Structures are given as structure tokens and as C-alpha cells.
Amino acid sequence: MYSDKEIVEGCRRNDLKMQQALYDRFAGRMFVVCLRYASGQLEAEDILQEAFIKVYRKIDTYREESSLAHWLKRVVVNTALNHQRSRLYMYPMVDVESLHDLSDQESILSDYTFQELLELIRELPAGCRVIFNLFAIEGYGHKEIAELLGISEGTSKSQYARARKLLQEQLAETEKRVYGRRIR
Numbered sequence: 001m002y003s004d005k006e007i008v009e010g011c012r013r014n015d016l017k018m019q020q021a022l023y024d025r026f027a028g029r030m031f032v033v034c035l036r037y038a039s040g041q042l043e044a045e046d047i048l049q050e051a052f053i054k055v056y057r058k059i060d061t062y063r064e065e066s067s068l069a070h071w072l073k074r075v076v077v078n079t080a081l082n083h084q085r086s087r088l089y090m091y092p093m094v095d096v097e098s099l100h101d102l103s104d105q106e107s108i109l110s111d112y113t114f115q116e117l118l119e120l121i122r123e124l125p126a127g128c129r130v131i132f133n134l135f136a137i138e139g140y141g142h143k144e145i146a147e148l149l150g151i152s153e154g155t156s157k158s159q160y161a162r163a164r165k166l167l168q169e170q171l172a173e174t175e176k177r178v179y180g181r182r183i184r
Contacts, residue, residue: 004068011059019056030076035118036133037080051079084130120170124163131156132163
């Protein structure tokens with residue numbers, strides 16, 4: 001097994017064996033990231049392929065200031081954002097204060113598998129889905145998200161709040177359908 005440093009050096013030399021080693025090591029983890037931004041598996045595969053092409057072309061920009069996995073994830077997220085940017089539809093601003101909190105449902109979330117939660121997230125409208133992923137999963141702040149997407153910080157906050165509200169509604173509907181009970 002090759003070290004990250006050996007793989008990077010090989011990729012910089014356009015060594016196909018090292019490019020394959022890079023792909024084999026990280027494609028699975030990065031595909032999960034793509035799935036969170038894509039509307040389906042085929043779209044996620046396209047994003048992943050495009051991201052790895054960028055990685056191979058821009059491997060010289062990797063400066064080892066962060067882990068290789070972290071650098072790759074940023075490339076994948078940026079590729080996913082670029083892929084979605086032309087299709088993002090931002091809903092009008094909503095009053096963030098008036099939306100219900102999901103904190104009451106934290107114990108209910110543990111009843112779901114990762115795949116089930118991923119499906120719920122993928123059902124969100126594109127704008128909400130992207131912002132939910134960036135904020136709740138990737139850990140970006142609303143100011144960073146606003147800069148990345150060219151939107152206002154308030155729009156980022158409102159889209160995140162809308163995503164949470166929609167997820168809450170999806171969870172309530174699922175609970176009602178599956179267990180015959182209603183989430184408060």
C-alpha cells in the first residue's frame with residue numbers, strides 16, 4: 001500500500017498506477033459526499049468523475065497543508081456546487097424565527113439508517129439540499145456559504161431553516177406512515 005505522499009508524487013508525474021491508487025483509496029468516501037449533493041446516483045457518479053479529473057489536473061496545487069482527504073473533499077464539494085449552481089432555485093426568504101426546531105426529533109433520527117437519511121436529504125429541493133449539506137454536514141458557516149454561492153447570508157440561513165422544516169415534515173410523514181404516530 002502506498003502512502004498519500006507517494007500517491008501524490010506519482011499523480012504529479014501522471015503515473016496511471018498512482019492515479020488508480022488515489023481513486024481506489026478515496027472514491028468510496030467521496031462518492032458519499034457526491035450523493036449528498038446530487039439528485040440521484042447517476043448525477044453523483046458524474047460529479048465524482050468530474051471531480052477526479054480536476055484532482056488529476058490540479059494535483060500540483062495540493063500543498064500538504066491539510067490532509068489529502070480534506071483537500072479531495074473540498075475539490076469534490078466545489079465540483080458538486082459548480083454542477084448544481086446553474087440549477088439552484090432559491091426560495092424566497094422565510095422567517096427563520098417562526099420555524100420549528102428539530103432538536104425534539106434527535107432521538108427519532110437514530111431510528112433511521114444512513115441510507116434512509118440520505119434519501120430524505122436527497123428529496124429536498126436543490127437549493128435547500130446544497131445549503132443543508134454545506135452547513136449541517138460539511139461545517140461551513142452561513143457567511144462562507146453565502147460567499148461560495150454568491151447569495152446573501154440571510155438567504156443561506158433561510159434556506160437552511162427551510163431544509164430543516166422540510167426534513168421535519170418528511171420525518172413526521174414517515175413516522176405517521178410507518179408507525180401510525182405523529183411527531184410533535
